[in-house]
Amino acid sequence: MAGDVIDGKAFAGALRERIGTGAAAFAEQAGRKAGLAVVLVGDDPASQVYVASKGKATVAAGMESFEHRLPADVDQPALEELVRRLNADPAVDGILVQLPLPRHLDDKAVIALIDPAKDVDGLTDANIAALANQQPGLFPCTPFGCMMLLQDRLGDLSGLDAVVIGRSQLVGRPMAQLLVNANATVTIAHSRTRDLADVVRRADIVVAAVGRPEMVRGDWIKPGACVIDVGINRLDPEPGAAKGRLVGDVAFEEARAVAGAITPVPGGVGPMTIAVLLRNTLVAAHRNAGISVPA
Ligand code: NDP
Numbered sequence: 001m002a003g004d005v006i007d008g009k010a011f012a013g014a015l016r017e018r019i020g021t022g023a024a025a026f027a028e029q030a031g032r033k034a035g036l037a038v039v040l041v042g043d044d045p046a047s048q049v050y051v052a053s054k055g056k057a058t059v060a061a062g063m064e065s066f067e068h069r070l071p072a073d074v075d076q077p078a079l080e081e082l083v084r085r086l087n088a089d090p091a092v093d094g095i096l097v098q099l100p101l102p103r104h105l106d107d108k109a110v111i112a113l114i115d116p117a118k119d120v121d122g123l124t125d126a127n128i129a130a131l132a133n134q135q136p137g138l139f140p141c142t143p144f145g146c147m148m149l150l151q152d153r154l155g156d157l158s159g160l161d162a163v164v165i166g167r168s169q170l171v172g173r174p175m176a177q178l179l180v181n182a183n184a185t186v187t188i189a190h191s192r193t194r195d196l197a198d199v200v201r202r203a204d205i206v207v208a209a210v211g212r213p214e215m216v217r218g219d220w221i222k223p224g225a226c227v228i229d230v231g232i233n234r235l236d237p238e239p240g241a242a243k244g245r246l247v248g249d250v251a252f253e254e255a256r257a258v259a260g261a262i263t264p265v266p267g268g269v270g271p272m273t274i275a276v277l278l279r280n281t282l283v284a285a286h287r288n289a290g291i292s293v294p295a
Helices: 008-030 045-060 076-088 107-113 125-132 141-154 172-181 196-201 252-258 269-289
Strands: 035-041 064-070 094-097 161-165 185-189 205-208 226-229
Touching (some): 035 045, 045 064, 064 076, 076 094, 094 107, 161 196, 172 185, 185 196
Parallel strands (some): 035 064, 035 094, 161 205
């Protein structure tokens, strides 16, 4: 029997509804709405789509959205000045600098400037340390969303074998840390890993965050495993089609035949990322306003 398809869209929808209720309560208590500032440099089409959908979701959740679009040739001091201004602005609870930045800009220096209390992407050193030390902080949205789906599906993750494929700062590393914090036994695989298929075959939980279309095959999956596919890859268009199909890093149908549960692409992890961004913004707003964060 084929594995269950985890409906990330529905889960994220329910989460966004709860956030909407929390955002209304926050506005009532604080006398202002929670606010998220998104900074977009240049005109990369994918980034523009992401930023527009983040802005829409923020407003739909009853929060204030501040969009700052800077030209592709903006210089480092001007970008840093904007971040400093947002740090100082009491209406702004969360700051997200859309990555990647154009190559002439130093993204690490920009991220380092963000006030950790407003770092809703969880990328500052302070928040990386908080995650490692199991202290309160703001943690990267995509891995946090993956954890919510995993815990919803599996409950307690203690003692389960997990493999995370990918070790980026944005996804792979924080994902592995969250899994360790939840008492899973974690292997981090990457481009130098030997016998990747064998490594994956041992795992009760597979998180694929690679960026290679359908790389993880069905015969790599342990029967009954839970598979979380973070990858978003656009294939070349079929003849006559304007756009290629979106696929994940996992060969979905093959893997589904063996897995206990699997996230689809699209409609799996993607919607969770935006929902957690809103959640992080609301958590930051409570902390910044000195109001205790509701459970
Ligand atoms: P990166 O390119 O930063 O990292 C990719 C990782 O995959 C690296 O650690 C790399 O290893 C590893 N890798 C590359 N090739 C192989 C291979 N053949 N075998 C094993 N490991 C390999 O990507 P991101 O982490 O930023 O993103 C990963 C994917 O997730 C992308 O498809 C991206 O679009 C998607 N994504 C989706 C989001 C969502 O909301 N659903 C959000 C963020 C990302 P090494 O370190 O050795 O180079």
